Amino acid sequence: MKNLEVARILYEIADILELQDVKFKPAAYRRAARNIENLPEDIEEVYKNGKLENIPGVGKNISKKIAEYLKTGKLKYYEKLKKKSPAHIEELLNISGIGPKLAKRLYKELKIKNIEDLKKAIKQHKLEKLERMGTKAEENILRGIENVQTKRMLLGLALPTALEIEKRLNNLKEVETASLAGSIARRKETIGDIDILVCSTKPEIVMNFFTKMSDVKNILASGETKSSVVLKNGIQIDLRIVPRSSYGSALQYFIGSKEHNIKLRQIALKKGYKLNEYGLFRKKDNKKVAGYRQEDIYRKLGLSYIEPEMRENRGEIECAQKHKLPKLIKYGSLKGDLHMHTKWSDGSATIEKMAEAAKKLGYEYIAITDHVGLSVARAMDEKRLKRQISEIRKIDKKTGGIKILAGAEIDIKPDGSLALSRQMLKQLDIRIGAIHSRFKSSKSEMTQRIVRALSSGYIDILAHPTGRLIQKRNPYDVDLDKIFQTAKDNKVVMEINSMPERLDLNDINIKKALEFKLKFSINTDSHNAENLHFAELGIATARRGWAQAKDVVNTGGFNELKKFFTHSFKY
């Protein structure tokens, strides 16, 4: 899959053109790059089918360039651009506070080419001596450098803090409403900072409370309507206060995404409106026609209301125009969890403890799915698995209020065979297949390996189907179309793994799997009782992938589940 590779080159072209003061082309290249980044299909497939120009933002010229790159592995235009540009100062554009103009000045006046040079120059206070620059500017850029070097945070790590602060603000009597905004409101898998929007008539009191919270480490900015702090845990929070009359439009604006908002504004313009964070205004007389509630804005523009998780300009606006948006799966709608580990393999809790915790979440059922067939993760051998199954049956009878299913996470070996005998496979209620080794196999090897496993007839769920660990390990190279088709043919369910660093399948691939009419199971892959809460992250990801309750097998009650897995259930 070369989508990201192609997108990166287009981004770089955009940066270089921007540095050359070329107008509009940078935006065009960035738009194409963004859409390729978000493309559910493999760009090589799109190219082979001659459909490159169907990608929004990709026209004749860019499609030719993509074709050249995919065919030859090179792009002459790009090579030439790089040669022509005086120095590779594109790196500087990644720093918040530095745009094309400043980057060029830094190079011209101080010979600064990259972040390293820049850091040295700041240490010697060379920047503040430049015209129209000062100490503040220098400090800002230094902070920008730090931000480039700190990675984005996992949603699962930031969300509890975000919800806690949101609650604190809502408990304040001077606050009418506080809501999360930005990427965390859209439940993106990683976030840069937490945005919170507050509606209040007493902004000073709210701002004072916010900047003086005991967990604030330092205050970055503190004004009437906007403040920024960094918490002791390193998370940055931006708080904005707006009046009630424009709360809806402000929320709409700050939730984003940027791409979604740009599209929305274009629609507004065509319909004779102007949209900004203060409201939706009629162009001819500047009369405000919406702003109090987000719903009103969407309605005035002829759209159904779009849930924040969908606002990525991935087709949701077109769907909303036709009033054909899917009804997304709701938070809290899972009836059970089908993937978790216990002390029997690499988990830390007992079967009983996991069952009790699941019961507290209101679940009707869980499946215990410890590892088998691995040399790591304290995986069980067949003898131990046999003992565990009878133990699970015993505990299930003893424990009221929740059904405990006997399952296993079975290693898919490099040749695609399963690391468990047929005889044992037949005794399990839920059989999860998973890849744990040779992540760097070729695309064809990995595809064959998984296809063979799924075709065995003994796999009910494919766990973490792409194997990625966010910001740590790339997804393995695999032909997802083939995997999805094989899964469809063999009635294999795709897992949406809810662990914060997995979220696998991801949003884009969920949307793609839906085109194959596949079913999902939102599982936590818990290794202790607390992990069960991560299910909400899985639901968030499912929502970002446009999944509905009917697409997710574990939104159904026990009888429904039993019917679905009727070929495997022994229960």
Place this chain on the structure above:
DNA sequence: GCCGTTTTCGGCCCGACTGTTTTCAGTCG
């Protein structure tokens, strides 16, 4: 370079903030 339910040419989202300077260019979200 892309794109069209005002268009195949002439536009391309929009406003706030920041720092430095005295009227605004540059950058951001």
